[in-house]
Amino acid sequence: MSDKDFVIIDEEKKEKETTPDTVSEEKTEVIKTEEKKEKEDEYEKICFICHRPESVTGKMVELPNNITVCPDCMQKSFDAMTNGSVDLNRLMHIPGVQFLNMSDLENTIPKSQKIKKKKEKTKEYHKLDIKDIPAPHKIKARLDEYVVGQEYAKKAMSVAVYNHYKRVATDTMDDIEIEKSNMLMIGPTGSGKTYLVKTLAKLLDVPLAITDATSLTEAGYIGDDIESVVSKLLAAADNDVERAEQGIIFIDEIDKIAKKRNSNQRDVSGESVQQGMLKLLEGSEVEVPVGANSKNAMVPLTTVNTKNILFICGGAFPDLEEIIKERLSKKTSMGFNSELKDKFEHDKELLSKVTVEDLRKFGMIPEFIGRLPIIFTLKGLDKDMLVKILREPKNAILKQYQKLLALDEVNLKFDDGALEAIAEKAMEKDTGARALRAIIEEFMLDIMYEIPKDDSIGQVTITREYIEGTGGPIIELRGQEVPRLN
């Protein structure tokens, strides 16, 4: 999902502010020393170790060199030390805090330890409570407000998420009989995979990190190592480890780390990234830097346990249908292979017949698939669904433009034919719903430019002709109708 998804109306802006993965930028606004003096009381202290602000942790303990540590971390350091006296040298040796040397520390860290005080918004770092977890049908109903169609996916996801958080809240994730609810979503590009996950994280109010599997490499190679996804999540949780440990990690384009098929060459890279992810998916302790995305930077490390983190993997899996088709026609045929293959050719539900075996054939290693027990598919969007996406969701694009023009007291209408024409154009691009916004933006630019020029305009109707470039919109003045422009 691109930034563009959030441009227009205020409601959207608010959403953007609370979208977990965009929060970290504003939060880490750090100030320089010069400014610090004048604005002293506007800034609050943050903990040197866990980076939480004083408003969250309670009164900080002051240490030399402007270092402040929250009571929790202080307690932990006391526990970690045999002798009770705290000084900076000792702080250096607390597990989880690593620095190269003292002078580096003094030069770089203390002065930037203050974060702008949030005056109104004191964010609540609440722990998930079993009573807070909405029942599956309620989660689905919330998803329905934003996500069109994909009924099966929404249902499967709601149940998985409910079970997952119920177990997090009751601390029963270790029970061997029930597996972790990690998911694998299979669906064409632009069918709403990322969008579903984002919506879900937002309505559950848990932090979310989104990564592309193609950017991940095994340790020691160029690229982000696999554990970097956990640092991203920690950042999305405002460096609150406990919150991060209840978050969601979405890894997109997971099909790109499949082993190469139809090739004699051994493909090490994809397979080893899959191997490298096994422990993470299952639950392990990961050392990650706090407040930075590189382990080389001189920042404290902290430990995040991935046991309760929900992993969702997504991918388009091109050619998977071929594999399914092959399997189905082999199994059921007794020499009528080609006939059966034809039958499956037109089967729209083909993808939903996917099995673990098919995925293995595709190039996913069994251990990897085994750690994603919830597998479901999303459908490619057809014209009707695209029209619905334009019109129906709570944050639908049309509603956004309508609200915007309503500020100029102009009524914006779209003919049914216009919506169909937009959907048809989007279908041609074959990028699912992603194309919709670009198409609309293109022609709305003129409207948004022209309308405010003339404050006698009361209503604008977008027509199919206008979308197709053979006519104009219908402009109505306040109180009277005038002929079409153009």
Ligand SMILES: Nc1ncnc2c1ncn2[C@@H]1O[C@H](COP(=O)(O)OP(=O)(O)OP(=O)(O)O)[C@@H](O)[C@H]1O
């Ligand atoms: N079912 C849907 N209902 C409402 N909006 C949708 C739906 N599917 C897609 N969209 C819209 O299209 C945009 C693109 O979808 P999204 O980024 O989720 O695609 P994707 O399946 O993750 O594709 P990719 O695999 O290429 O990342 C979303 O931001 C959302 O606005």
Ligand SMILES: [Zn+2]
């Ligand atoms: Zn702390």
